Amino acid sequence: MGSGRSHLxxxxxxxxxxxxxxxxxANLDRLHHRFRALDRNNKGYLNRMDxxxxxELDMNPLGDRIINSFFPDGxxxxxxxxxxxxxxxxxxxxxxxxxxxPHKPEPLNSRNNKLRFAFQLYDLDCDGKIxxxxxxxxxxxxxxxxxxxxxxxxxxxxxxxxxxxxxxxAVSFLEFSKSLEKMNVEHKMSxxxxx
Ligand code: CA
Ligand code: CA
Numbered sequence: 562m563g564s565g566r567s568h569l570x571x572x573x574x575x576x577x578x579x580x581x582x583x584x585x586x587a588n589l590d591r592l593h594h595r596f597r598a599l600d601r602n603n604k605g606y607l608n609r610m611d612x613x614x615x616x617e618l619d620m621n622p623l624g625d626r627i628i629n630s631f632f633p634d635g636x637x638x639x640x641x642x643x644x645x646x647x648x649x650x651x652x653x654x655x656x657x658x659x660x661x662x663p664h665k666p667e668p669l670n671s672r673n674n675k676l677r678f679a680f681q682l683y684d685l686d687c688d689g690k691i692x693x694x695x696x697x698x699x700x701x702x703x704x705x706x707x708x709x710x711x712x713x714x715x716x717x718x719x720x721x722x723x724x725x726x727x728x729x730x731a732v733s734f735l736e737f738s739k740s741l742e743k744m745n746v747e748h749k750m751s752x753x754x755x756x
Contacts (some may be wrong), residue, residue, distance in 0.1 A: 569593040578642050582649035583668050589645065596641050607631075608629035619678050624704045626682045650678045676738045683737075690731035 569575065569590045579589060587652075593614035599611045609628055618624040631639045631647050639647075667674060681697050683691045697717040704713065724732045725741035732740070 565684070567593075570599065572641055572745060574642065578645060581593065581669070582645050583652060583670060584645060586746065592645055592648065596644055604638070605643060606640045608638050612639075623682055623699070626685075630678070649674055673738070676741065680734050680737050683732075689699070690729075690733050691721070691737065692731045693717055696721050 567590065569586075572578070572593065575589075579586065580585075582589075584592065598606065599607055599614060601611065609632070612628045612631060614740065615623075618627055619628060627647075631643060631662075633708040646669065654670055662668050680691070681687070683695050684699070685695055686692075697713060700713050700717050708716075721730070721732055724736045726736050726739070727733070
């Protein structure tokens with residue numbers, strides 16, 4: 562017991578990290594262990610290569626794009642706070658505490674924020690719409706080589722068409738979330754990261 566403060570306790574802004582991400586102290590402690598294990602040279606931050614050594618991300622067809630979201634504004638490194646902020650989107654919704662408090666900001670793992678996170682993985686040029694081309698690029702990453710380029714284009718066109726309510730040929734965030742209304746996003750976007 563108690564050989565001084567844990568590594569986590571030395572993290573600045575710990576209370577506000579806890580509040581922002583919704584992770585409990587125990588979860589943050591585990592994530593901090595993971596962070597330090599990934600931080601091979603003890604730099605205090607992670608770069609893209611460090612994140613590629615997370616198997617769940619490296620194996621994910623959209624892993625590259627997910628890894629990009631750790632580096633907003635084209636940065637090269639992510640500190641502990643930035644690291645857990647991205648991971649918070651994957652926290653299961655049912656773990657939310659005091660959801661009824663209207664003064665709390667919307668948690669990062671709300672359905673809406675999970676959808677926003679997913680949407681920006683598609684919308685590479687950040688114009689607020691998923692074009693047919695962007696849809697095609699994601700499909701290409703997700704499906705295997707057994708599907709021809711022609712078939713993929715047909716699927717991409719159809720997927721965009723089905724979601725495209727205002728007929729501008731692209732999928733806005735609103736159209737995106739409507740088309741996923743029946744899907745259990747909360748479940749799909751929950752990854753067990755605390756193994
Ligand atoms: Ca776009
Ligand atoms: Ca549209």
